[in-house]
Amino acid sequence: MAKKKYFDFHTPVFVPSALIIILFVSITLYVGEPIEKLFDEWQMALYDNVGWFFVIVMNTMVIMALVIALGKLGKIRLGGPTATPEFSNFSWYSMLFSAGMGIGLVYFGVAEPIQHTIAPPKPVGSQVKAAEQAFQFTFLHYGVHPWGVYGMVALSLAFFTFNRKLPLSVRSLFAPILKRKIYGPIGDVVDILAVIACIFGLATTLGFGAQQLSSGMHFLFGTEDTVRAQVIIITLVTLAATTSVILGLDKGVRVLSEANIRISVIFLFGMLILGPTVYLLDSFIENVGLYFQNLLEISSYTEVYSETAWQNNWTIFYWAWWIAWSPFVGIFIARVSKGRTVREFLVSVVLLPTAFSFFWFSVFGSSAIYLELNGLAPIGEAVDENISTALFDMLGHYPLSKLMSFVGVLLIIGFFVTSSDSGSLVIDSITSGGKLDAPVGQRIFWALAEGALAATLLIGGGLVTLQTAVMLASLPFAMLLLIMGYSLVVGLRREQRKNMRMKIRRLQRRGMATWEYNYREIIEENEDDDD
Template identity: 50%
Template structure:
């Protein structure tokens, strides 16, 4: 039976184009957390740390099971009976070029975090990880370090984005429902999604998005500040970081006002060009042959240990001893990606009209994952190469301040100052694209899925993102950012599970309604004309 699509969530509230309950409730909760952090001050850091460990200890297994389930579901959709469904209908055409599409996918999906952790994470795992049997075996340590890094930044994260992005795109362009998370639940709740049930879903989505973004923006500004200190001697402290957040948020707002095509798309493509340039530069000045060989071997090792790494929960090593390695790394990443997923999902949905489910799934899963693996192999591999030579400068930098690691790595190779300037520009540019894309998504959610919200609303939410990032950074540092992701990721993880059932139900109904449209097309080999 076809779903009703007559209802719209495009509402007016106090003269603004917003869904009042979602807009006001989200704002009150966010401001409440921000003010509490400001008023309580430094003691909040201890609370953040305790809360992070408590949630990770008790539901870490749930996050791990969920991301693996979503990967299986994504592969099923890409290969299964729904693969020929086209987003927007049989006659829909892609709005953006393939290059533009991939650029926006990558800039929105990883961006700042990839730059922040590409050197420091492999070095952390090289020096200590729970899979290390013999700490003296540096070759084994290097392989495990890259395998773990690939796990955290690889196909699991993109499967999560793919499922949410595809579901939202399908309900928006095929079922003609508003571009909000609540729309995916229409097969289960019907028109009730336009009431309190839908409001709760969108409120959770807004909060998860805002705090997931704040985590990335907080990491990004720390790295920009570290680069400015390294290059120009500018103080590396909270005051400078707050000023940087304000400046970069201004440029993000400007990009947002220009719109997706003139602002976000153009800046995303610039990001990709600059990122590729920096990566190729590192490949040339670094140990080139070693990096090519390690890229191939890293993929092989990751595939070989894929299932053990993916389902590892530290069950037996955790009995009778305190360890929070997995809480700090894997569980944090899965929660971060989950809290980030409403933003990335809505953004991917918005730019993916005209692509089949098969094209969408494999485009989102494979291309960004392989690029990420290459990036990690080049930057992380260059750092590990120095360790294998006995040069521990990068390790020392990582232990002192994670945000400085990439600059100390560049110091080991030629043209250090030039490469550092490019890195600072790239981090700042990723900062802007994450912020403007995120503001677009939050504004979409709070305005009932409409794309024509006034510029004032866009400026408001862009400013709010910057405020949250600044307060969390001042009130608890990296721990506060990680805790915010885990806290907001948990309720949205439950929403994702229900979303998958609802999405499958609607796909089944749609395929029954459009049997002729979904039949494989036989190509006519005769010349035309």
């Protein structure tokens, strides 16, 4: 069948997904300002009633990732025993990190630690104790839990796509359970839920990026910092992302992702040098130690004995955001990960970005807390007034503030563009039935649609609207994640048995195996032989 030139939609997924998105946007714009209050009520009701479920799902994904990586299944190679990686390690790390949470690090790098310091999640006796607790919860939100979810979704997609030759689509995750039914209405519903979760998670990220970029431009050039300015920024960045999408994965997304990582490293070490260097290094070591020391406690925290809404506004929102983001990040990481072993994949996807995130927050967050604790600048008040200006308020109290702010703006733009263009590739893949090379016109459509959605939701109610949309979209997908985990284990075990049979046949052909071999000895040989 000839390849379609401009559009190649899988209609049962594309049409319902588009209609749901259009309906949500239309109602938001039609109702206007009252919708923000309604969304706020919905958001709190959802958080209060299902927050415990998000906590269970996130912890389950981390435990499963750990068990799979350290167990016998970790030796399975994505794409088969002879598959080789398509991208270098640096390109691979750059793409998975840029797609994962680049904007989140820049937006919350200063804001979250300083906010938790001035308003501690749990009551403490001093501001120093508040700062210690601030990093524990910040690391919880950006550590092994989000990357554990990303890693499990990405691993599942990569395995079923490259080893089972199924479409690169969320429906493929359930093949061991649904079998041929993944190609029917049930599979379509799964993909629709993934598209909805993905596009609203992406819209939230673009909304945060637009707000911070607008604040940065205001700080550098005195431009207006309004919703109108944010919409203009989204429009311009969407056009840049569209250009990247046209260039494709290798020439567009890969190049931008590598540039983002280089700028990130320059920005990070620039702050380390310009800030209180020894204090920042000390804080990194202590923050990591306190995080692991209290990981079990904070990861199971449900605020049951507290009457505050802190967890709803922070941890539960983050869990919903990461879950909504996981189909996008999962498909994108899976697409570029052929040839990696399961163990290499999980260790790289979960631990390396976590370590980088911890260092990032320790440098930027501790630079702000240093000013606050020593009475050098009221950073807490400034951040409390406008969270999107946090980074630039902090930089303003250190040398080369204008230069560092300019680099920060470049970084936000870079992460903004890579989030949008890689998101377009992912949604395009799902709505085209899992194709890896859908027509360019289709990718352009989704790049423009994502920008339009983010801008519309900002106009219709700001971050409250975006956060509510994420929560509504992520809840059904959170349920699917638990089923996905079981399905992946079933698939990996079948793959292990298949590889074992292939190993036995190779040994027999070489005259190295007989039927007198003990079954356990064959298994041990298979585990120790990388051939």
